[in-house]
Amino acid sequence: MRLINTTTLQPKVFDTVFDDTNKSPSFAILSHRWGLNEVTYQDLLRGPDVNTLGYRKLWELCRFARGRGAEWIWSDTCCIDRTSSVELSEAINSMWTYYRKATECYAYLSDVPSDMPRGGEIWARGINGDKDRRRMNPQGVQALAGSVWFTRGWTLQELLAPKHVLFLNKDWAPLGTKADMASELSEITRIPIRYLVAPERILEASVAMRMSWVSRRVTTREEDTAYCLLGIFDVNMPLLYGEGRKAFMRLQLEILKKSHDSSLFAWTADQPQRGLLALWPTAFARSGRIMHFDSEDDDRLPYSMTNRGLELRLPSNTGVPFEDMDHFGSPPGAQWEGEERRSGPRRLMLGPYAPMKMQTPNTQKMSKRFMLSCGVCRGVDMNKCTTIGLRRIAQNYSGGITLARSGSGWIRADCANLEGWGRYVPRRENTHTLYYVPQQGM
Numbered sequence: 001m002r003l004i005n006t007t008t009l010q011p012k013v014f015d016t017v018f019d020d021t022n023k024s025p026s027f028a029i030l031s032h033r034w035g036l037n038e039v040t041y042q043d044l045l046r047g048p049d050v051n052t053l054g055y056r057k058l059w060e061l062c063r064f065a066r067g068r069g070a071e072w073i074w075s076d077t078c079c080i081d082r083t084s085s086v087e088l089s090e091a092i093n094s095m096w097t098y099y100r101k102a103t104e105c106y107a108y109l110s111d112v113p114s115d116m117p118r119g120g121e122i123w124a125r126g127i128n129g130d131k132d133r134r135r136m137n138p139q140g141v142q143a144l145a146g147s148v149w150f151t152r153g154w155t156l157q158e159l160l161a162p163k164h165v166l167f168l169n170k171d172w173a174p175l176g177t178k179a180d181m182a183s184e185l186s187e188i189t190r191i192p193i194r195y196l197v198a199p200e201r202i203l204e205a206s207v208a209m210r211m212s213w214v215s216r217r218v219t220t221r222e223e224d225t226a227y228c229l230l231g232i233f234d235v236n237m238p239l240l241y242g243e244g245r246k247a248f249m250r251l252q253l254e255i256l257k258k259s260h261d262s263s264l265f266a267w268t269a270d271q272p273q274r275g276l277l278a279l280w281p282t283a284f285a286r287s288g289r290i291m292h293f294d295s296e297d298d299d300r301l302p303y304s305m306t307n308r309g310l311e312l313r314l315p316s317n318t319g320v321p322f323e324d325m326d327h328f329g330s331p332p333g334a335q336w337e338g339e340e341r342r343s344g345p346r347r348l349m350l351g352p353y354a355p356m357k358m359q360t361p362n363t364q365k366m367s368k369r370f371m372l373s374c375g376v377c378r379g380v381d382m383n384k385c386t387t388i389g390l391r392r393i394a395q396n397y398s399g400g401i402t403l404a405r406s407g408s409g410w411i412r413a414d415c416a417n418l419e420g421w422g423r424y425v426p427r428r429e430n431t432h433t434l435y436y437v438p439q440q441g442m
Contacts, residue, residue, distance in 0.1 A: 027074055160191075225280075234258075
């Protein structure tokens with residue numbers, strides 16, 4: 001790992017950064033949007049132009065870090081030799097670890113004006129002036145939410161991975177820390193507070209929920225939309241710039257290899273498409289409340305991608321659809337379609353989706369219900385619910401998608417919606433049926 005000395009602005013390579021020894025140097029790290037004339041590694045070797053905006057940013061970064069006691073800093077502009085594909089691939093696959101290991105991350109918001117209130121003035125304290133109960137002023141929230149930093153793909157892991165994040169305005173003046181602004185950041189990013197303040201818990205979030213966090217973010221290159229998620233899903237894969245959107249498909253296949261969380265299939269699309277895997281993260285925009293759960297009765301076998309499509313070996317009967325059940329009560333905080341207290345079967349909906357159509361004896365051979373091992377928490381404040389509470393709801397209310405017969409294979413028949421989220425009773429079956437679902441975009 002290459003670091004920059006905050007006094008000399010010279011680079012140095014360290015091989016012990018990831019060692020848990022006293023030899024491992026402590027360092028601060030920068031999170032930012034790239035601007036004009038950024039200083040590259042080659043610029044450092046031949047001597048950068050001190051009159052450029054890029055050098056000014058690097059100088060201000062080193063000055064600020066030095067003032068906070070940091071001897072070394074890391075910046076993605078000049079600490080990676082981007083002329084080396086090997087080094088670039090290693091850096092991107094290690095990026096989450098870089099930000100996780102940093103003693104402090106400086107989130108530089110170059111578009112947040114310097115004339116906005118800062119420090120103590122930005123906060124509206126609680127009734128008793130209690131620091132722990134303070135809330136950011138509406139002006140502060142508006143200025144933060146308007147920053148393009150919150151719309152970029154790479155800055156997602158730069159927000160989540162570090163334990164300590166300090167936000168700075170365009171003049172490098174502190175705005176507040178991630179811990180101080182957790183409530184406001186959760187409102188802006190739609191990420192529950194427990195994942196913002198505890199990076200070690202990120203993998204507890206369902207695959208669909210983590211995908212939803214990046215669904216409204218963009219990257220300059222299409223491939224980076226997948227590459228910026230490697231650390232968030234704890235996977236590694238080689239970089240193939242030029243592959244376009246196939247990078248996101250490869251990412252999902254890597255997730256399939258190590259996760260049995262079927263919320264990976266819990267997405268929607270405005271246009272019909274073949275396959276159980278989404279073509280792009282935007283398909284997960286409405287999946288932010290989906291929770292994964294492990295069930296002892298979930299006896300489906302592992303998935304795998306073949307030349308005929310995604311191979312599924314599902315139990316011959318994956319459960320009793322909730323329409324076939326007697327009346328049952330509502331989970332705490334759940335939002336039901338229709339009247340809350342009416343008698344008879346009811347349907348828990350995930351957004352404005354069409355209700356599940358019951359299979360008849362004449363159509364059972366043409367379609368198959370595929371129950372997902374995840375549930376949805378609707379009408380629930382995700383920041384106030386405990387994991388146990390969310391899991392309790394999710395265990396009882398799961399979702400399903402319909403596979404329809406297409407020639408010798410099967411296709412997802414309801415790409416535009418997630419149908420029939422409701423209660424079902426899993427059954428153990430000794431026999432499994434093999435399905436092949438061709439995948440678009442492979």
